[in-house]
Amino acid sequence: MSFELFYEVLVGLLVLTAAAWSVAARDSYSATVGFVSYGLLMTIVWMQLHAVDVALTEAAIGSGLTGLVLLGAAARLRATEARVVTRPPAALRVVAALACAGVAVALAVTVLSLPRPTPSLAGATVAALPATGLGNAVNGVLMAFRAFDTLLEKVVLVLSLVGVWSLAPDLGWTGRPRLRHPFADDGVLGFLARTLPPLGLLFGVHLMWNGAVEPGGAFQGATVLAAMWLLVLMAGLGEVPQVRARWLRVAAVAGPATFLAVGLFGIAIAGAFLAYPEPHAKALILLVEVPMMLTIALVLALLVAGPPEPVEHP
C-alpha cells in the first residue's frame, strides 16, 4: 500500500467516524463539535480530489460558518435538552438502518459502475475560457458559463435572510441581532478581533481578485470578510446594524441587482441574458464580482447573527 493510499484511507475513515459521531453522540453540543471537525476533514478530501476551490468553500462556509450557526444553536438549546431522548422503538430503528444501508449500497454500486471514460466538460470549458478573460476554469463556469446558477444562488441568500428576519418577534424590529459572545471580555477574543481584521480584509480581497486566475473567488473572499466582521461583533467591539437601516437593505440586494442589470444589459449588447460582450467580459465580471462580494459578506454575517431581538430595558 503506497503512502498516498494509506493517507487517503485514513482520511476517509476519519471522515466517516466524525460523521457517525455527529449522528450518534448523546449530547447535541458534542455532535455539533463533531460536525465542525467533519467539515475540516472534508476539506482534506477535497484537496485530495484536486478541487482547491471547493476545499476553500468547504472550509470557510461548510465547516466555518455552518459550524458557527450550529454551535450557537446547540449552546442555546443545551440547558433545556432532555437528558433522556425517546427514540423510535428498536425494531423501527433496525428497519430504518436497513433502508439507509440499502440507499448507501445502491449509491456505492453506482460509484463502482460509473462509465469510463467519464463524460467531461473540461475540454469545452478550457476551449471557451479565453473569451471570458479569466484563467480559473471554476470561476469561469461560475461567473460566465453557468452565471444563471450563481445569480439565483445570490437570490437564495437574500431570500433566506428575509426568512430569518421574518422570524423576529414583533418587538424585535426596533432591535438588533445579538451576537456578543459571553466571554467577550476574556481578552483573547478582543485581542484577535483587534489584530486579525486588517490581515483578513487584505486576504479576502486578495482571494477575490486572484480568483480570476487561481483558486479563490468572490464567495471565498466574501466569507473571509464575513468572518472578520463576525469576529469584531462577537468580541463586542461593534454592534450589528439595525435591520431597518436603509443602507443595510440596499447593500443586501446590491450584488444580485448589479448581476441582474449586467445580465439584462447582455440582451442588448451580446444578444442573450447574462451574456458578456467578448472584449469587455473580464471588466463586466469584475463589475459584478465587487458588489457581489460585499453583498455576500454582509448577508452571510447577518445570517449567522440571526433575527433581531427586542431591546432589553433593564
Next chain:
Amino acid sequence: MSPTTLFGLCGAALVGIGLYGLLTDPRLLRKIIAFNLVGSGVFLLFGVVARRGAAAGLAGDPVPQALVITGIVVAFSATALAVALLLRLHDAGGGATLDAPVDDGGAGGPRS
C-alpha cells in the same frame, strides 16, 4: 483502489449515515446536522465525478465543481434558516424535539 473510488464509497456511506440520523433522531438540531451530512455526501459524489472527468490539462471537470460550490452556499443559507426556525420554535415554547410532549397538557407540542 483509486482515490475516486475510495471517496465515492465514502460519499455513499455518508448519505446512509446522514439519512439514518435524519430518520431516527427526534431532536430537530440533530436532524439539521444529519441533513447536512446527506447533502455533503451528495457533494462528495459530485466531486468524485468531477475528478474522474479530468481532461484538457485540468485536474477535474470544473462544471460539477462549480455546482458543488453553489450547492455549499445554498446549503448554508438553508441551514441558517432552519436553525432560525428551530430557535424561534424553542423560544415560543414549542420545544426543540419531535418527542412526545412530556405531560404539558398537549399545549404547543409540535407533534400534534
